[in-house]
Amino acid sequence: MNAACFKQLFNPTSVAVIGATDEPGHPGQILMKNLLSGTFLGPVMPVHPELASVAGEECYKTIDTLPLTPELACFCTPLAELPAHIAELSKRGVRAGVALSLGAFRYAGGASQEVKRAVVQACKEHEFCLLGPNCLGFINPSIGLNASLAHRHAKPGKVAFVSQSDSLFATVLDWASSKGIGFSHCITLGDRYQIHFGHLLDFLARDPNTRAILLYLETITHARAFMSAARATARNKPVLVVKSGRSTEGARAAAAHSGSFLGADDVYDAAFRRAGMLRVFDIDTLFDTVETLARTRPLRGERLAILTNGGSPGFMAADALLLGGGQLARLSAETSRHLTDALGCDWSSANPLVLRSDADADKYATALKLLLNAPEVDAVLVMRVPTSKIPGLEIAKAVAAVSRKTKRNVLTSWLGIDDALESREFFAEAGLATYDTPEKAIRGFLSMVQYRRNQELLMETPTSLPETYNPDTFHAREVVRTAIEAQGPLLTGPETMEVLKAYSIPVVDMRVDLPVDDDETVVRAAQDLGFPVALKLDSPDIMRKSHMGAVALDLDTPEAVRHAARTMRERIRAVLPEARLTSFAVQRMMRRAAAHELLVEVVNDPVFGPVIRFGQGGSRTDLAGDRQVALPPLNMHLARELVSRTKVHTLLKGSRDFPGADIDAICLTLCKISQLIIDIPEIFELEINPLFADSRGVFALDAHCSAARADHATGADLLSIRPYPRELEECTTLRDGRQVTLRPIRPEDEPAHYDFLEHVSADDKRFRFFSNIGELPRMEMTKLTQIDYDREMAFIAKGPDRLCAPGESCEIKTLGVVRAMTDPENRDAEFAILIRSDCKRLGLGRILMDKIIRYCRSRGTHRIIGQALFMNNAMAGLAERLGFQVWKDYDDEVYKFELEVNPEQ
Incomplete structure (x- = not known):
């Protein structure tokens, strides 16, 4: 769905009402009344096969008899008729419509799925943009268009309101009218067959009449598209959100009402925070806050x-x-x-x-x-x-x-x-x-x-982890996959610890895979470690060992170990006779008087995918209720922000009598866990409890993990925010023999980017930015270096700024950058390129352009477009050599470039 489609939908010059009628209370009657009682200047054309007129307007029997082609079609007919109507409208060149109802067109069971598939297929086949169905429609007060079933009009203003709820839509209109508040757009989504929150955020982000955006939502679908659109919009306009379902029962009711998955409210909260949106909890606060931000x-x-x-x-x-x-x-x-x-x-x-x-x-x-x-x-x-x-x-x-x-x-x-x-x-x-x-x-x-x-x-777009961090991903993946093949989804404690060790997460010293029925082998392992020890009985059928009596602590003699092993084995076999007892594990007891017991947990949210929870751990984890959640990927700043929201953070900072914990070590562990779930998509649940933390660092005392075969090659595909794509890094050689690395830009490249621009001449800056610029403001530089990889890409070339002699150590600099901004539909990507002025004629421009072309082709982007000032003949020549169509636009005095990288079928 492109911008032209949304322009026809929300800013039409003419409207057709399919199913218009004078029957009181019918959607077709209410809609005609609202369209004609407003100040909309375009023609409103009712369509009904049996009526000569509706609301005093001439009525047309069929779509093909309309005197002119409408830009917007409003459907007030049963849902099953929509595919045929869409096919007829497409013959006339109509590309946008809204399907309205008062709840009468809902279907249950298999029939609704059949109808939905038919409607969605018709929209796809005819490139038709459909709002709804089962919605109240929308209002655009700036052109006096009330294409809704609401009981009143809205005043013009600069605030857009998007609602998933019809009843709240009507309530807000009443409330705003009493307060004298106006809107740029009022939109209801209905059942969201085609248009989702992400599409509307992209549209409103570009709308010059919208200064701020208010959302009411119950559930979302397409989490990555939503997060990508929300992050892009919130960079430029305040986005405020009210979400129902804060309680468990309320969330369950909201999910049932919308027919969507039930997601955890604290995960939604984390998503709103990460997207730069502001969550409020009632309508009064919503409008008070938007007025505050506006003023x-x-x-x-x-x-x-x-x-x-x-x-x-x-x-x-x-x-x-x-x-x-x-x-x-x-x-x-x-x-x-x-x-x-x-x-x-x-x-x-x-x-x-x-x-x-x-x-x-x-x-x-x-x-x-x-x-x-x-x-x-x-x-x-x-x-x-x-x-x-x-x-x-x-x-x-x-x-x-x-x-x-x-x-x-x-x-x-x-x-x-x-x-x-x-x-x-x-x-x-x-x-x-x-x-x-x-x-x-x-x-x-x-x-x-x-x-x-x-x-x-x-503004945080996390890297995977520092370049010096190199986990043994191959070994961890082999442990997980071997475990899945051997015993199913639940890894044993020792297997989980092995995975953590591969990712450089400190774990307690232990002996594993000890025979269940050989107590003397268990005793010898305890003696090797040194007393006191902890004894754990591993079983794929026991998730919480301590709750089932499968853990014994502070065993300080061989006899204590023998007794604990025998007692534990007999108890489990009596209580859980079907449980498979695989082995014993012996751990050395780690006693640090000032250590804090923490919890790190990975869970799979049905809406947002993998999320990370952190808080107070130990045996009283559930009682403390001190958990906060964050969406991966994490970097140190985001991890620190997650830790700071917990109650235990106050204790971790220490006091006069107790030293603080190493918070950097805690945050680094959270980042490593974030990387682990990106690298190994088979892991869908992980818990470290307790994670001991004190001034000397952290170590995992106990952990368990659940995994299953994955359909994705990488966990990055499961995240709602795309992480740093390390797989796109590559090395190449310039004409003078210099080795350079091509990689996606990262947030920490900001200081180097200032240095890079200092080595670009004034003319080259003017060619790139189309104006004479000095030093970029921090906000502008942040936008260049902290990007959303889901809809934008920037590759930088890192290498020495001069040819170094053998054995000489040279400082690595940013030598060039190429970027592509992709529209939300992934049809067009607009490129821009800039090279250090002292690094020209080394082939770097062609290398970077080739890199961005290959990237856009791999993403399925239709074409790459760009432009350059008339004086920039070098760019025009390079574009021609790369296969771009190049022509001069004399009105704007620019070259224009276009390259089709994925021809449409």
């Missing part, structure tokens, strides 16, 4: 100062901030001195900064200026309690005047009703965020804080 600048930090003329509201705001995880700015001695010099004794000497209750506009303005100039303050909340002496509007104007001269955020909260209403209206017109209570103001600020944190996570 504020991106936060440069999280330290808030509170300025007020009333102590109690100020303290309430501070409490709400701290309890919500926010940070209260600590005023420096210098700032306090400036405030005292300016205000005398008329302030509280602390933050919240409390002025006298009768503080006038000058006092407010002076205090606000000093706070905004303080380096320890990132934002200021200005509050006012109503008094009879000073008009609130006068102070509001002074606050707005100061706010216009700063780049830091100023939020306002004028308390009261009648006295504050005029001031709040003034703030809204001045573009300042304003709230009627301290709690709402703090909630707005915390939303900004969380949005900032999510944006930081969004």
Whole structure:
């Protein structure tokens, strides 16, 4: 589905209503009423085989009798009739439609699947873009088009609302109308036969009339497409989401209602965070938050100062901030001195900064200026309690005047009703965020804080692991596959430990595969390790050994080992006579007084695929309930963020009496587990519990793993976020003999990319960026180096910047980069290339272009396109030699290039 299809769907110039009628309450009657009662200027053409007119408009018997070809078709007919209608419409050149209903067209059992397959096949065959079916339709207020079954129109605005729920769609329209809130688009998805959340996010990301996007969802499908679209959209526009099903029962009901898989709510939460979206939990907060983000600048930090003329509201705001995880700015001695010099004794000497209750506009303005100039303050909340002496509007104007001269955020909260209403209206017109209570103001600020944190996570595109890390993947894979062949999905404890060792995860010293009925062999193994030891009975039929009495700890004599082995064997055979007892394992007891017991867990979410959970471990894991989740792939920053969200993180940091744990070692272990599940897709469940952690590092004390034959060559295909594609790395040689490595760009290449651009001439930069540029801002450089590999690729050439003598050590630099941006449908990829100016005429441009062409061909991309300034004859010549069609566009004064790499059948 391309951009032209969505333009016809949501911005049509003419509409046909298939199944229009005057029958009260019928979808065809409601839709005609909504289309004709709005301000849409295009023709609305009803189609019905038996009616002469509908709603006063001439009615046409069949689609082929329509006087002109509509851009949008609205279906108000039974679902089974859609394939035939789509075929007829396609003959007229119609490519977009919406299938509406009031719940009357749902089918149950096999019939629904047959109908669905027929509709989907018709859409595919005729390249038809279908919204729904079983939806309320959509509204585009900017052109006055109400192609929905909603009971009211929507006002124009800059916020798009996309809902999976028809009932909430209608509720939000009512709510927004009462608040005077307008929309760029209001869209319901229905049963999502063809158009999903990801498609709409891509469309709205490109829509110039949309400033922010609000989503209501219950479940999603196509997780990778959703994450890719959400990450791309959230880089440029705020995306806020409300999701139902936070409780288990609520999630089950939502999944049943939508007919989709039930995914864990904490995994959805992690996905929203990782995609840079902001989750809120009710409609009021949704619109309050979008207004906050629309009226504020991106936060440069999280330290808030509170300025007020009333102590109690100020303290309430501070409490709400701290309890919500926010940070209260600590005023420096210098700032306090400036405030005292300016205000005398008329302030509280602390933050919240409390002025006298009768503080006038000058006092407010002076205090606000000093706070905004303080380096320890990132934002200021200005509050006012109503008094009879000073008009609130006068102070509001002074606050707005100061706010216009700063780049830091100023939020306002004028308390009261009648006295504050005029001031709040003034703030809204001045573009300042304003709230009627301290709690709402703090909630707005915390939303900004969380949005900032999510944006930081969004910009993380993890590498697999540092280049120096080389796990023994072959050995680990052989252990897993041998185990699957031998005993099925459950690996033994020793086999799991062997896999962990292959990935350089420290494990406790142990002896494995000891005979179940030879106690003396078990004793000798214990003596070799040294007492005390732990004894474990391995069985593919026992998942939690400690719960079944298959673990004995602190055995400090040979007799204790003999007794434990005999007792354990007899107990298990009595309780679980069908259990297969494969072997004993003896571990040396590891006692570290200050060690923390942690949990690392891999589970397979039905929506998002493999996810990693981390938290407090040991025998009280379930009781503690301290688990947080993250989507792989992970890097050290993402792993640290995951650890920081747990309660046990406070203990891991240590205190005056207890040394902290090696958090870097914990995070590195999480990254290694992330890499393990990417490399070995057979593993679908893994638990390390406990993972001991202290100041000396980590080691796994116990672990278990489940695996099965996999349909994928790599676990990367199972992840909802595509990881760094190491398989695309290769080496080549330049004309002067220099060896260079071609590889996908990584986030840590950012510093080297600045150095790279410093060695590019002004003319070459102009050829690449189509303008004269200096040093790129950090945000722009981040976009170049932290990419979503699912829809964009950039290959860099790394090598010495000069030909080195034999034995000479040369610094490795970035010598060139080529990138391709692919549209969401993977039809067109637009390329750009840049070479260091001192590395030209070495064949590097051709090498990089050949690399990106091969990559696009392997992805199934239809064609590669690009353009260059008229003066860039070298690029035009290279493109011609590579087989591109090259022509001059005299209107834009550019060369244009096109290469078909996968011809359409």
